Amino acid sequence: MSYEDNIKKVTPYVPGEQPAGDVIKLNTNESPFPPSMHVAMAIASIDYDSLRLYPDPDATVLVQAIADYYKVDEEQVFVGVGSDDVLAMAFQTFFNSDKPILFPDTTYSFYKVWAALYDIPYEEIPLKDDFTIDTLDYQKENGGVIFANPNAPTGVELPLNEVEEIIKANPDSVVIVDEAYIDFGNASALSLVDKYENLLVVRTFSKSRALAGMRVGYAIGSAKLIKALKDVKFSTNSYTLNLAAIRAGVAALGDDEYFDTIVSQIKDTREDTRRKLEQMGFECLKSSTNFLFVKHGDVPAKDIFEKLREKDIYVRYFDLPRIDEYLRITIGNNEQMNSLMLALEEIVGN
Amino acid sequence: MSYEDNIKKVTPYVPGEQPAGDVIKLNTNESPFPPSMHVAMAIASIDYDSLRLYPDPDATVLVQAIADYYKVDEEQVFVGVGSDDVLAMAFQTFFNSDKPILFPDTTYSFYKVWAALYDIPYEEIPLKDDFTIDTLDYQKENGGVIFANPNAPTGVELPLNEVEEIIKANPDSVVIVDEAYIDFGNASALSLVDKYENLLVVRTFSKSRALAGMRVGYAIGSAKLIKALKDVKFSTNSYTLNLAAIRAGVAALGDDEYFDTIVSQIKDTREDTRRKLEQMGFECLKSSTNFLFVKHGDVPAKDIFEKLREKDIYVRYFDLPRIDEYLRITIGNNEQMNSLMLALEEIVGN
Numbered sequence: 180m181s182y183e184d185n186i187k188k189v190t191p192y193v194p195g196e197q198p199a200g201d202v203i204k205l206n207t208n209e210s211p212f213p214p215s216m217h218v219a220m221a222i223a224s225i226d227y228d229s230l231r232l233y234p235d236p237d238a239t240v241l242v243q244a245i246a247d248y249y250k251v252d253e254e255q256v257f258v259g260v261g262s263d264d265v266l267a268m269a270f271q272t273f274f275n276s277d278k279p280i281l282f283p284d285t286t287y288s289f290y291k292v293w294a295a296l297y298d299i300p301y302e303e304i305p306l307k308d309d310f311t312i313d314t315l316d317y318q319k320e321n322g323g324v325i326f327a328n329p330n331a332p333t334g335v336e337l338p339l340n341e342v343e344e345i346i347k348a349n350p351d352s353v354v355i356v357d358e359a360y361i362d363f364g365n366a367s368a369l370s371l372v373d374k375y376e377n378l379l380v381v382r383t384f385s386k387s388r389a390l391a392g393m394r395v396g397y398a399i400g401s402a403k404l405i406k407a408l409k410d411v412k413f414s415t416n417s418y419t420l421n422l423a424a425i426r427a428g429v430a431a432l433g434d435d436e437y438f439d440t441i442v443s444q445i446k447d448t449r450e451d452t453r454r455k456l457e458q459m460g461f462e463c464l465k466s467s468t469n470f471l472f473v474k475h476g477d478v479p480a481k482d483i484f485e486k487l488r489e490k491d492i493y494v495r496y497f498d499l500p501r502i503d504e505y506l507r508i509t510i511g512n513n514e515q516m517n518s519l520m521l522a523l524e525e526i527v528g529n
Numbered sequence: 530m531s532y533e534d535n536i537k538k539v540t541p542y543v544p545g546e547q548p549a550g551d552v553i554k555l556n557t558n559e560s561p562f563p564p565s566m567h568v569a570m571a572i573a574s575i576d577y578d579s580l581r582l583y584p585d586p587d588a589t590v591l592v593q594a595i596a597d598y599y600k601v602d603e604e605q606v607f608v609g610v611g612s613d614d615v616l617a618m619a620f621q622t623f624f625n626s627d628k629p630i631l632f633p634d635t636t637y638s639f640y641k642v643w644a645a646l647y648d649i650p651y652e653e654i655p656l657k658d659d660f661t662i663d664t665l666d667y668q669k670e671n672g673g674v675i676f677a678n679p680n681a682p683t684g685v686e687l688p689l690n691e692v693e694e695i696i697k698a699n700p701d702s703v704v705i706v707d708e709a710y711i712d713f714g715n716a717s718a719l720s721l722v723d724k725y726e727n728l729l730v731v732r733t734f735s736k737s738r739a740l741a742g743m744r745v746g747y748a749i750g751s752a753k754l755i756k757a758l759k760d761v762k763f764s765t766n767s768y769t770l771n772l773a774a775i776r777a778g779v780a781a782l783g784d785d786e787y788f789d790t791i792v793s794q795i796k797d798t799r800e801d802t803r804r805k806l807e808q809m810g811f812e813c814l815k816s817s818t819n820f821l822f823v824k825h826g827d828v829p830a831k832d833i834f835e836k837l838r839e840k841d842i843y844v845r846y847f848d849l850p851r852i853d854e855y856l857r858i859t860i861g862n863n864e865q866m867n868s869l870m871l872a873l874e875e876i877v878g879n
Binding site for chain 2: 180181183184185186187188189190191193197204207209210211212213214216218219222223224225227228229230231232233234235236260261262265267271272273274275276292293295320322323328350351352354377385388389392393394403407410411412413414415416417419421422423424427461462479514515
């Protein structure tokens with residue numbers, strides 16, 4: 180018996196590459212635009228003397244700002260170090276049944292990793308052939324439900340009435356809707372949090388708020404769910420969000436005009452890119468996100484991925500069943516998209 | 530059966546108060562001095578555009594800086610969101626035996642909370658009457674060992690040869706030495722990490738580096754232990770340290786002169802304060818930290834605590850067996866200590 184026998188064995192999630200240097204980075208769904216200038220000002224105005232003190236463990240100003248923005252009570256808001264922190268804690272807090280939790284077979288691959296980490300039984304429910312969810316699949320006994328809406332890496336959004344169908348069918352389970360990309364889509368489940376006590380909606384500042392570098396995520400749900408999340412958070416680490424993250428989050432939320440501008444721009448570029456890709460022989464799933472999930476009629480995705488990489492253009496390729504013929508391409512700015520198009524024309528062109 | 534039956538029930542740790550406004554805050558062992566000016570410059574020079582990108586998930590520059598500073602390999606360094614994040618992950622990673630882990634009955638109260646959170650059996654070993662550790666108590670079968678050195682809230686340091694005795698006696702357990710306060714003490718167990726593969730030393734930037742507000746902690750140990758910690762970290766949240774925290778940590782580590790100055794100043798003030806308190810009828814444990822653990826011969830600790838609070842002076846009182854007659858007083862700057870002395874003279878004086 181050695182100490183090594185008692186070490187937790189896990190297979191970690193592998194994040195997208197973070198290449199350094201002058202590359203075109205379309206592989207981790209970051210924003211091509213900087214965060215709001217309000218964020219720059221908030222960080223520049225930090226009194227560095229105050230860094231000697233612990234941050235507010237409740238991140239009260241950020242919780243208040245989120246509550247005000249979405250017109251919910253402060254008791255309905257939980258904040259964490261990016262939505263991954265929030266989701267990991269939600270798995271740990273809510274998924275303690277002997278029955279399997281349910282999630283789609285093609286989705287954010289961290290769900291499986293968290294289930295393994297916390298010894299949660301799970302069942303992967305196949306998406307339909309068109310990568311949409313069949314809501315009937317989620318109406319059986321389970322220990323919890325989680326799905327991303329819009330889904331990743333497909334970009335496909337489930338209409339709100341179908342989201343509600345799943346929540347309604349599972350009053351005895353916590354249903355987590357992971358809305359990392361919803362600002363680029365249509366209808367958020369936030370409108371349902373006051374109606375269903377078992378609903379938790381998880382969001383992030385990393386995508387539409389262009390703040391991946393500061394690590395700010397949050398959840399909105401019933402006061403009961405939020406209280407339970409806070410108990411686990413305060414059993415893990417009292418002070419998770421540092422002062423800079425708290426200030427940056429508040430600042431980003433305070434600049435709606437800029438937010439609307441960059442989100443619209445990304446959506447416009449997405450649709451423009453989709454049309455061009457289709458002309459080049461790509462098939463594109465309908466996207467409600469800041470990325471496109473595409474496959475080419477003739478050239479294998481893996482080849483395209485590798486040839487783009489040689490040209491210092493990074494997109495995401497998943498060597499996984501069902502999706503190994505697809506590429507996930509983050510929507511960048513016009514210049515990045517033009518470079519991508521030129522490169523793709525060379526790779527798939529005649 | 531309701532969803533509530535599957536919610537994790539825990540009793541969270543209660544951090545020290547974070548009162549706002551113009552108070553004298555000697556209750557959470559923060560530094561009375563600001564962090565290094567290098568930190569201010571590092572934060573001011575963050576290119577806010579870069580915040581749209583995810584931070585380096587490995588926090589490579591910070592890991593390198595710590596490795597260089599302590600002359601260990603990069604593979605021996607793990608970083609997290611304060612030492613609480615590192616410790617929580619270490620509990621989760623290393624303490625998976627059916628046998629109880631061992632820690633002192635009077636120590637950092639988060640140990641019990643983490644044990645409960647991760648369902649780890651534990652045994653609290655009574656400290657001796659003088660609040661020192663009896664190393665023989667840690668030479669029995671166990672699932673792991675953790676102790677703070679110097680200990681909190683007592684401030685008492687175990688000599689390095691006795692620390693080594695415990696590590697040596699437990700080759701089949703991971704032994705965690707929590708050195709949050711060691712920079713104010715004498716001998717770190719870091720000198721032993723190359724000798725004992727089962728040793729993990731955990732440290733923080735929150736105390737001696739005056740950086741509580743940025744949340745930076747780290748662990749140093751054998752490459753095997755660090756690899757296991759990283760696997761759990763990358764199964765929880767890919768990006769824990771934000772860009773500001775990474776930069777601030779590197780900057781703080783690069784200003785040794787300032788570090789030496791503020792640590793010496795705090796140690797001098799500590800000894801000066803101790804002498805004055807003893808003259809006032811307080812009994813003070815010998816401290817190797819940035820706080821004093823004291824009790825008065827006549828006036829109950831709780832009364833002193835409450836009367837100080839009325840004067841807007843916050844110290845820490847623990848209503849716990851064995852230590853409910855003590856106060857933990859953080860060492861502040863000269864002005865804060867003078868105000869404390871005047872207040873105490875009024876409270877305990879004749």
